[in-house]
Amino acid sequence: MKETQDPWLFEISSKRKLVELNFKEIWRYRDLMLLFVKRDLVTVYKQTILGPLWFFIQPLFTSVIFTLVFNNIASIKTDPIPAFLFNLSGITAWNYFKVCLSSTSNTFRSNAGIFGKVYFPRFIVPLSNVVSNLFKLGIQLVILVGFYVYYVFYDHATIAPDKHLLLFPVYVFLMAIYGLGLGMIISTMTTKYRDLSLLLTFAIQLLMYVSAVPYPMSQLKAKVPQYAWLVDYNPLAQIMEGFRYSLFTTSNLHFSWNGLAWVATLGIALFFVGLLLFNRTEKTFIDTV
């Protein structure tokens, strides 16, 4: 019998290996990922009149309020970057990270219906979330660029990107990696006991305030130097600051290659830890979700 010599195509076993990643399988399902992305983009604003314009409205309004509260009332200095532009860039970046994190951490619960009926590599779902949010980020960047141009030419702001702009995609990638990594770790912890997911929404909110989103790191260090560690050891603050640095390259923003290196290393480590946990959970989560 020729057949009995063939190796098994796959084996479902009760025993778990520590490391079990099947990238080949994920690749085979790439079409599914793209279709998920398409579904997410197309369906959000179906039957709305303004359609994709809604992608703009949320960051614009938030930036206006932020400028009012933090810069006009609390007088946080963002010079030489115009306060509104500073906030718009921060909110755009933070929103991307936030959506990646929250949608990834909800993967198992919000897709339990599909996951309970058919198998495909579960990682496809958070991956498609990250990609579809990348499109939304792209659309939001269009207005960011629009305001950038406006401030430079009509308001004569003394800001201009230089070669550090090349780091821009690196920071976007890092945000995705952190969102995915943390999100996957949280998702494995919330399938059975949901306590953590209740905490998450407001934790993200609070995290924003300690992650240098509505202020540059230098301002925090000048005003409350005893809390400098909040941003110094906070990889998200480093990413937000770096993201802005790649856009504006001004001296009030802090950037170092060392900082980028450790943030990137930590991010990749988080991502793989998350992926491992996620792969372990995906096998039996449906029994406990």
Add this chain to the structure above:
Amino acid sequence: MLKIENVSKQYRLGLVGTGSLVHDLNRFWHQLRGKEDPYLKVGAVNDRSKKSDEAYVWALQEINFEVMEGEVLGIIGKNGAGKSTLLKLLSRVTGPTTGTIKSRGRIASLLEVGTGFHPELTGRENIFLNGAILGMTKAEIASKIDEIIAFSGCERYIDTPVKRYSSGMTVRLAFAVAAHLEPDILVIDEVLAVGDAEFQKKAIGKMQEISHGQGRTVLFVSHNMASVKKLCTRGLVLENGRIAFTGDIEDCVEHYLKKEDRFSESEGEIQWLPEEAPGTEEFRLRKVQTVSTEGIVQASFLDNQPVTIQVAAEVLQPLRNMRLNFKLFNHKEIVVFTTSSHLSEAVDKAPGVYHYEITIPPLLLNQGTYKINLQAGIPGQRQILLSTKVLSFRVEKITDSGTTYSTVLPGVVAPKIDWKITQQ
């Protein structure tokens, strides 16, 4: 092609809460010390109707079987016997608690039609999405899209959002996608029970084409014995999470149908332990059996044999004026006759075991299955044994003087009637 080795699946019953957290922590503690999961040793047999205090239940236990290439395996069993759990394991939705499943082909599962359908997307967009979820690539779907649309019969609505579809149309579209899957092994769970008659016929036809025509390996779960018989070559009967029978599909269906009727399990006799016996503190059944004239306990009788029914019952307290009532039901739940013990016995009874015996004369009952129903009481006062069906037996037609009845004669009884015919 597909090999299932010693597969078991344990589920925890009840709610997830602090109780389960304690168990999880204990399990984790055992795992840390490299010991076996302490909860694997416990767990009740999967029987839906019996109450149990166990927190764990074995939905499947020690399942072993193999499926060859091109084989169509029917999986049958009562509700809660573990069929769907088995399919879930096979389709990799969840993992087994112990054991392994090995496969030499790609498995696609159809546990539900229309998984992942998005109501806002059009029919065409959903075909792509659903197809991809089921494991097809975009190119594969694109090459079959016309075929799928034609099969679904929804050409007219294909560019309309699915939320505007009727439920039947949604199902047709979903099944059309699934029917055009081309995996090595297809796992299907009762999805045929949808759509109108025309579509069901079409669906069964397509399934036959997949299994017989294309030589695909199929695992099929259904309660519809007719379609199981039609589609499958081999069968597997699950009972309380274990394999009760495996073999040719005809034998399987027969085994299953026989098991479904719990009376026939007893093969002409049923006995109770004192604590389980039907009855009250005053009166309790001990044993009921059907015996032939030779005194052999049997469940099947020829129509020219008398059927003797023996009942042993225990009187626990002195009873006055009691009577045991006997009713015979046929398979249509029609009462064939009723008879009562008070006509032939002293109605006052001292505690002790009593034996009752009645004999149904030959050449009276029609061919078929009969159920014995017993009830005891004190007229005008109380019941001491609630009406209960205890045992069944069969009556077979004998081939009599060259005459064979190919079908059952209509009628509740089929007594031998003498005809006197004279010519004037």
